[in-house]
Amino acid sequence: MARVTAGIATSHVPAIGAAIDLGKTQEEYWAPVFAGYEWAKEWIKGEMPDVVILVYNDHASAMMLDIVPTFALGFAEEFEPADEGWGARPVPTVYGHTELAAHLAEQLVIDEFDLTIMNHMDVDHGLTVPLSLLFGQPEQWPVRVIPLAINVTQFPTPSADRCWQLGAAIRDAVAAFPEDLKVQVWGTGGMSHQLQGPRAGLINPEFDVSFLDKLTDQTDELRKITRLDFLREAGSEGIELIMWLVMRAALGEKVEELHRFYHVPASNTAVGHIVLKPRD
């Protein structure tokens, strides 16, 4: 049977991708950011999953215009890196896992999550930067990836608790998949940041660290955070943290925190990263 073996959360700041692509990771500004990922890069070599269900948001690259899906599941054999206005990132094509994706597409709708199925989409920095942070610059990504894009752009965004419930349903669906697969669920985006208006540049370390602290065993409190709370405390783009809750719920009730990292800033954003493992 398939099983969720671990969860990873990380910010997905586009400038981090640019720093990797342009060979700037050892520069003074960037070195502390990348140092924070060394532990997980080593750890994952011994814990390599077959498939990553990668929860991210599309930044108006493949969606958010003619259609505005709340939950969109990538159902293609492959996903090309998107051109976000200065050429596509020089990273490998992302290969999906259509059998598990088909299973998820059925199980999750049966469980009343009305997904949008994406048979074609390009993937932007929201998906490719986390892969780069964990796997560096390989010729091919070492894992299959099922993209799960969540609307955090156009109000209303799904509630924190709805994202939690989706994660719990993903856990059940993975456990019901007959093939013996190791699956990780990644939640990406965040932490506090605001990319618009006179309030741009907002960072709230107290909120962020509290979120990290509660992610292991005080998750009931995180599930109650409203969009208004995120706006007030974590900036207009801090809402991306709801995607971390999909990851966390997919791990089951008890988890162990293996690693965490927090750093301000990368470009406009507070960088957060955590690695969690389910406990029986």
Place this chain on the structure above:
Amino acid sequence: MRQRLYPLEDLEDIPGTTVFTAARSRQAYHLHKFCMSLMDKDNRNAFKADERAYLDRFRMSDEQKQAVLDRDFNRLIELGGNIYFLVKLSNTDGWSAQRAVGSMTDMTPDEYAAMMRAGGRPPAGLRSIRDKN
């Protein structure tokens, strides 16, 4: 009436912040069509060659077109724009996201970069217009 966790009017109570609602999304649909067209290299070149003529291909308002020409991101957001679309424009210009975002504040690019390096903008006093906290 169904209960809501908070009054939706409170979304307008955040200082210096605009929530991208469905109505704003519709208002900026053609502006955003323009932004997303810049994901194509040929389109970027056509835009750079003659910005005004390129903008006239889209059913945007004159105010939106002028704000694009002015690279006035606060005005573009006022006219319905959302930053995830608008960065396609700043990327086309070769601007960093930090420069585009910082241009919406009252700071110079260097001042904004220095604020971010020093830990960013603290939320104190910026949570609520009404409560001034």
